[in-house]
Amino acid sequence: MIMSQEPQTALLLAAASGERRAQLALYELCYPVLISAARRYYHNTDEQMTVINNAFIKVILNLESYEKGRFFSWVKRIISNEIIDEYRRNKRYNELYRFDAPVEERSTPDYQIDQIFSQEQLQRMLLSLSEPARLVFNLFAIEGFSHKEIAQMLGVTEETSKWHTKMARKKLRELIVQSHEQTSQRSVG
Numbered sequence: 001m002i003m004s005q006e007p008q009t010a011l012l013l014a015a016a017s018g019e020r021r022a023q024l025a026l027y028e029l030c031y032p033v034l035i036s037a038a039r040r041y042y043h044n045t046d047e048q049m050t051v052i053n054n055a056f057i058k059v060i061l062n063l064e065s066y067e068k069g070r071f072f073s074w075v076k077r078i079i080s081n082e083i084i085d086e087y088r089r090n091k092r093y094n095e096l097y098r099f100d101a102p103v104e105e106r107s108t109p110d111y112q113i114d115q116i117f118s119q120e121q122l123q124r125m126l127l128s129l130s131e132p133a134r135l136v137f138n139l140f141a142i143e144g145f146s147h148k149e150i151a152q153m154l155g156v157t158e159e160t161s162k163w164h165t166k167m168a169r170k171k172l173r174e175l176i177v178q179s180h181e182q183t184s185q186r187s188v189g
Helices: 009-016 020-041 045-061 071-089 093-097 119-127 131-142 147-154 158-188
Strands: none
Touching: 009 020, 020 045, 020 071, 020 119, 020 131, 045 071, 071 131, 071 147, 119 131, 119 158, 131 147, 131 158, 147 158
């Protein structure tokens, strides 16, 4: 995704001081970053908008603590933290995240994913993962957090983080192979 240029200081100051038009303009600038992250974690539009709005409120409330630099990276960090907070608030949190079991790795063919699948298809595959696997996989593979950081953020062990990542990869491989085989059969038949 191509980020627009950094917002002007005057816009940030006006939004921080409570000017509604400036806040709306800032929201419109931030929205592509916010929705991109939300779509990786949530199926439901209402859930996406809840996490986006909560994150944006935190952006507005914390504008005074923002230090000049990479504004959109700062916004990404806020929405990532909001997504984690939302999962923590989920009453099923303890049940979902507590699982330490060995994972068998199976080799599957490597495909050039971006040439075979559209972004929409890949998004559907990600959304088919269980909530904890999707969260950990996104944090690790897409957001770039280490297993140690994920473990600290979620209050789990590094092994649990690794397990969820392995399970997500295993499930994604299965979906990719299955989809590729279906596509191959359609083109032959």
